Each structure stands twice: as structure tokens, then as C-alpha cells.
Amino acid sequence: MNGLPRWSVVGVVGAGAMGAGIAQVAAQAGHRVLLYDATEGAASRGRGGILAALDRQVEKGRLAVSEREALAGRLAVVPDLAGLAEAGLVVEAIVENLEIKRRVFAALEEVVAPEAILATNTSSLSVTAIAAGLRRPDRVAGLHFFNPAPLMALVEVVAGLASDPSVLDTLVATARDWGKQPVRARSTPGFIVNRVARPFYAEGLRLLEEGAADAATLDAVMREAGGFRMGPFELMDLIGHDVNAAVTKSVFEAYSGDPRFRPSLVQQEFVAAGWLGRKSGRGFYAYGPEAARPAPGTLAPGPVPRAVVVEGDLGPAEPLAAALAEAGVALTRRGGEGLLRLEGASLALSDGRSATARVAAGAPADLVVFDLSLDYRAAPRIAVAVADQAPDGAGAAAAGLFRSLGTAVSLLDDAPGLAVLRTVAMLANEAAEAVLQGVASADDIDRAMTFGVNYPRGPLAWADAVGPGRILAVLDALQAATGDDRYRPSLLLRRRVATGRSLHPEPAR
Structure with a gap:
């Protein structure tokens, strides 16, 4: 399987943080990169931001001056979409608006060569819908980077209904050539990461709503017992509650109101109040030079038993x-x-x-x-x-x-499932449902969650370590205790338990 030839030109539409990051990744891999943005001056500012980032690497001794100059020489700004005509791959990274993206791809189809690949960096829209109406929807696929693109390893290669398998193979190989960890996904709401990660936030919010503990305590438990890089509340503060809530709402609506993705009233109140997290100075925690981080609740111990x-x-x-x-x-x-x-x-x-x-x-x-x-x-x-x-x-x-x-x-208050077990069970259940629905393989889902959001283990591998039967029993108990269909076990989980098979049968690549 061959990736994009090194001599191929890469076009990037959109010079914001994500588009500029993708342009930097492609240029660092040796491609000549053409950067375009419809906003006047934005492409030049994007290029300037890339060069400034490279200058910082030079100052820290991580990049030679000669390499910085060579990379700068491979980055060019073009004034219009017609300037991308020689690109063998064009990656779109603009606003998450279906109609605008469709217009851009329709215009690109008139500009680039018939064999050129058109990719969208969308994180929430249907790749199938973006490509619909084009003369050649088969050459359109998703190439979803994570922010910041130069640092984050994961890339989701997303197949629309019409995507040609050879196009997907080329994108997978190209992402690997660019030093990334590509995973394959079918175009469904949230793809892999934005779908499977929903329970990490949802169960934290649900535990808070149930009065199990405060945010600081739940975050500490998820970090220090679960091994997660951040707890759900500090991570939502970092992402921004407006962004996190919008993704949850989008997935919830796309799945016709499935209770597994039900938005939290607590988070909706935070958005209404403008408490968006770090960027607004207040979320579940206060931010600023004088803000004090609350300590987690810690129980005074009795004597060590003999x-x-x-x-x-x-x-x-x-x-x-x-x-x-x-x-x-x-x-x-x-x-x-x-x-x-x-x-x-x-x-x-x-x-x-x-x-x-x-x-x-x-x-x-x-x-x-x-x-x-x-x-x-x-x-x-x-x-x-x-x-x-x-x-x-x-x-x-x-x-x-x-x-x-x-x-x-x-x-914690006597909440069924506590925090880590409850969250891991729900993550594994959502991952199992994604496998059942053919969204991605078990191996790619686990790799996506470890490389994309730094989980300490892939949810399916973790479920195998705990025991699929135990995970099923936890979900059944949660559904019985709460009466909430959000905890209904995946049919795949039930089948694997019945047959004694693991949830993650594929060998890691």
C-alpha cells in the first residue's frame, strides 16, 4: 500500500489552528504545501504562525536552522482555490457547516486533476453528505486530525458511502508516512473518538448530579485510580463546555435521541451562564492568578489492620x-x-x-x-x-x-458502580456497540482511544482485563438500579459473554 508520493503537492483549505497544523505536518513530511483561506490575510497569518512555531523549535534546539528554512520554502500561500490546481491531495479544514463545505468541494472538483484526492477534516458532519452531489464522490474521504495536529498522533480516516477503497488506503498510508497513527472508521455520527468518549463525560456529570461527590473528588479518582490523564470535569473545562455540549447534542440528535448520549442539564446550565471553562475563566473550577484548586475529599483512615x-x-x-x-x-x-x-x-x-x-x-x-x-x-x-x-x-x-x-x-455516596468501574463499563459498552455497527474494528477503536484521547487502556482491552461477564453484570445492575435505558448492554457484549469470546480479538498492529 503506497501513500501520497513525496513529490506530490498538498493543498489545505482553511488556515485556522487546525488547517495550519495540517499544513505544518504535510510540509514537515517533505511535501510542498499550498495554503488557502477565504478570509483576506488569514492564509498569510496561518503561515506566519507555522513559522513562529518552527522558530521556537529552533530556539529549543529541536530543529536545525537549515531544516526550518527548507520547510518554510515548501509552504506557500495561494490567493484562491484555483491556486490549488496542482495539488494531489487537498484537505479541507474550514467551519463545520455542511452547505459551505459542499460548495468548497464542488469548486475544488472544477480545479484539481481527476486523480486528486479530496479530504475533509470534519469532526462531526457526514462525509457521505459532504460528497453527495459531486461528479466524483468516490475520491472524497474524511481525514480527521486532532488538535494540535503537529503533536497529536491520531488521524481518523473516514469512509463515506461512495469513498473508493484505494483512496482510503492511500490516506491511511499517507497518514502513517506523516508520522501519525491512522485508524479507519465508517462515516457515522462522532466517528470513533467523539462517539466512544461520550460516556467519560456523561458518567462524571451523572455522578455529580446524583450527589456521589464533588467535581474535584471525582476528577482525582479518575486520574489517580483510573489512570486517566485528566478527570472529566477538568477535561471539559479545557475543551470548553460550549464545544463539549455541542458535540454531545449533535451525537444525541444524530442517533434520534438515544438515551446513551443524553446531554446533561448541569452542563447546559454552565453554557447558559457563560461558564465555559478555562477560556472564560470559570467552569467547574475557577481560573486565574489567584484561583485556588479545591482539594479532593479524602477519608481519614483508621489503623492499618493486623x-x-x-x-x-x-x-x-x-x-x-x-x-x-x-x-x-x-x-x-x-x-x-x-x-x-x-x-x-x-x-x-x-x-x-x-x-x-x-x-x-x-x-x-x-x-x-x-x-x-x-x-x-x-x-x-x-x-x-x-x-x-x-x-x-x-x-x-x-x-x-x-x-x-x-x-x-x-x-463517595453509595452510587451504583462507583466512578472508575461505571465509566469503564460504559466506555467498553459504547465501543462494543461501535464494533457491532461496523463503525470500526476493535483494534482501531482501542488505538483511537489511546492515541486520540490518551486513555490508559483501550476500552475493549480494559473490558477483557476486567472480564466481559463482569462488565455485562455491571451494566445490567446499573440499568436495574436506575431504570435508565442508557445502561442497556450492547448485543455484541451479550454475545461475546455467551460464547466466552473476548471483546478485542484482533492482535495489535
């Missing part, structure tokens, strides 16, 4: 037992149903039910449920919830257990 009885298999939390033994806690093992027994509390990994519901179903009255962790040995923090029936001190006793590992404990 002895712990491990009953049965702890499943994904088995590494916790090994870590406790290494920390010097005396462990005794016996049969049972996945409990850690210590003085003052009985601990169990969440199974999607609240601790209170589990006690009502026969679990020990002093039950404390704890959350999923990416690495129980190294996690700085863990979330727990205490059953309403538990005696005073059960939470402190649980915190004392984790204290032996140097792990802080955040007490």
Missing part, C-alpha cells in the same frame, strides 16, 4: 491482595464470594450494585464497596462507598486497609 481474611476470588482486584501481602499485612485465604474481611468492615469490589442494595440482598451489614483501579499496587487513590446499614467506622476501617499501601481513600 490481619485480613480473603474470601474467594477477588477477580480484577486480586492484585490488591498480593499488594497487601507485600506490604506486610497478614492474609488468610478461605472460600467465599470475593470479600476482604477485617476488623470493622467487609470490603468487596463493586459489581454495579450499591453497597446498600448488596446488604439488602444478603451481603455483610458492614459492607464497604471499592472501585476498580488501573493498578491497585501503585494507585495514589481509590474510591469507596459504605452501605447505609454499616456501623460507624466502617469507612475508616476500609481507609486503614488502603493506608497500608499508601493509597488515599475518597468516600
Whole structure:
């Protein structure tokens, strides 16, 4: 499979942050790049911004002066679309407006050679709809970069209904030649990342609405126990609530009001108030030179237990037992149903039910449920919830257990599924649904979520590590507890559990 020849000219329509970034990537890969923007002076400003970024790399010793000069020589501004006539690939990166994009592609079709490829960087519009009406819709495909394009590795190569397979192959190879990590997707709302990532924000907002904890505590749990680069609230503040809410609304409407994508009233209020996050100076957090970051809620621990009885298999939390033994806690093992027994509390990994519901179903009255962790040995923090029936001190006793590992404990209200497990289950469920619907392969979905949004694991690989049967049980419990169809398990998940197959069967590339 061959990418775009190095001698081919690349055209970029739109010289904003994204278009300029794509132009820089293509020029750094050795292509001559022609940059156009309909706004007077915008293309020249875009080129100037690229050169300024290169100058900073030179100052830091990351780029030789000669390389900077050669790259600058490959970047040219053209006054109109006709100036892109010699381009073998044109990438459109303009406003997310279907009619405007259609007009641009119709004009490009009159300008470029018949064999030239036309690509759109759209993040939310249908590639099929953009190409509709052209004489050659087969040469149009999505080439979705992530911002900032020079730094972000992921590129989604998106197939419209008419896209020629050879065009898609060329774009995949070209993105790889440009140092990117390409994944293939079918043109459906949100493609891969903007669809599969919805539960990361939605479950954080839902937990906040349920009063499980404040934003700072939930963010800390997702970072320090889940291993995510940022928690959902600080990430929404960074993206901008207007942008994040608009994407959620777009996906929700495109899927005919499917409750899996239901927008949050809390976020809508933030947008109405103008609390858009970092760019407005206020979101879930305040920003500015004097703004103080609130501390996460941390439970005062009781004493480290002298002895712990491990009953049965702890499943994904088995590494916790090994870590406790290494920390010097005396462990005794016996049969049972996945409990850690210590003085003052009985601990169990969440199974999607609240601790209170589990006690009502026969679990020990002093039950404390704890959350999923990416690495129980190294996690700085863990979330727990205490059953309403538990005696005073059960939470402190649980915190004392984790204290032996140097792990802080955040007490959440008794929310079913807690934070990390609930979010991972929903991410895996959405990824499974995307595989079922033929949006992308399991391998490409997991690669997209790790390279595109820096998840510590792909959601399908994570579900396999936890156990697809456990993920299914968590979703069933959440749906039963809430009565909300947003938690309905994917048919693919049910099928894989029934047949004992993994969710991520393909080998990583």
C-alpha cells in the first residue's frame, strides 16, 4: 500500500489552528504545501504562525536552522482555490457547516486533476453528505486530525458511502508516512473518538448530579485510580463546555435521541451562564492568578489492620491482595464470594450494585464497596462507598486497609458502580456497540482511544482485563438500579459473554 508520493503537492483549505497544523505536518513530511483561506490575510497569518512555531523549535534546539528554512520554502500561500490546481491531495479544514463545505468541494472538483484526492477534516458532519452531489464522490474521504495536529498522533480516516477503497488506503498510508497513527472508521455520527468518549463525560456529570461527590473528588479518582490523564470535569473545562455540549447534542440528535448520549442539564446550565471553562475563566473550577484548586475529599483512615481474611476470588482486584501481602499485612485465604474481611468492615469490589442494595440482598451489614483501579499496587487513590446499614467506622476501617499501601481513600455516596468501574463499563459498552455497527474494528477503536484521547487502556482491552461477564453484570445492575435505558448492554457484549469470546480479538498492529 503506497501513500501520497513525496513529490506530490498538498493543498489545505482553511488556515485556522487546525488547517495550519495540517499544513505544518504535510510540509514537515517533505511535501510542498499550498495554503488557502477565504478570509483576506488569514492564509498569510496561518503561515506566519507555522513559522513562529518552527522558530521556537529552533530556539529549543529541536530543529536545525537549515531544516526550518527548507520547510518554510515548501509552504506557500495561494490567493484562491484555483491556486490549488496542482495539488494531489487537498484537505479541507474550514467551519463545520455542511452547505459551505459542499460548495468548497464542488469548486475544488472544477480545479484539481481527476486523480486528486479530496479530504475533509470534519469532526462531526457526514462525509457521505459532504460528497453527495459531486461528479466524483468516490475520491472524497474524511481525514480527521486532532488538535494540535503537529503533536497529536491520531488521524481518523473516514469512509463515506461512495469513498473508493484505494483512496482510503492511500490516506491511511499517507497518514502513517506523516508520522501519525491512522485508524479507519465508517462515516457515522462522532466517528470513533467523539462517539466512544461520550460516556467519560456523561458518567462524571451523572455522578455529580446524583450527589456521589464533588467535581474535584471525582476528577482525582479518575486520574489517580483510573489512570486517566485528566478527570472529566477538568477535561471539559479545557475543551470548553460550549464545544463539549455541542458535540454531545449533535451525537444525541444524530442517533434520534438515544438515551446513551443524553446531554446533561448541569452542563447546559454552565453554557447558559457563560461558564465555559478555562477560556472564560470559570467552569467547574475557577481560573486565574489567584484561583485556588479545591482539594479532593479524602477519608481519614483508621489503623492499618493486623490481619485480613480473603474470601474467594477477588477477580480484577486480586492484585490488591498480593499488594497487601507485600506490604506486610497478614492474609488468610478461605472460600467465599470475593470479600476482604477485617476488623470493622467487609470490603468487596463493586459489581454495579450499591453497597446498600448488596446488604439488602444478603451481603455483610458492614459492607464497604471499592472501585476498580488501573493498578491497585501503585494507585495514589481509590474510591469507596459504605452501605447505609454499616456501623460507624466502617469507612475508616476500609481507609486503614488502603493506608497500608499508601493509597488515599475518597468516600463517595453509595452510587451504583462507583466512578472508575461505571465509566469503564460504559466506555467498553459504547465501543462494543461501535464494533457491532461496523463503525470500526476493535483494534482501531482501542488505538483511537489511546492515541486520540490518551486513555490508559483501550476500552475493549480494559473490558477483557476486567472480564466481559463482569462488565455485562455491571451494566445490567446499573440499568436495574436506575431504570435508565442508557445502561442497556450492547448485543455484541451479550454475545461475546455467551460464547466466552473476548471483546478485542484482533492482535495489535
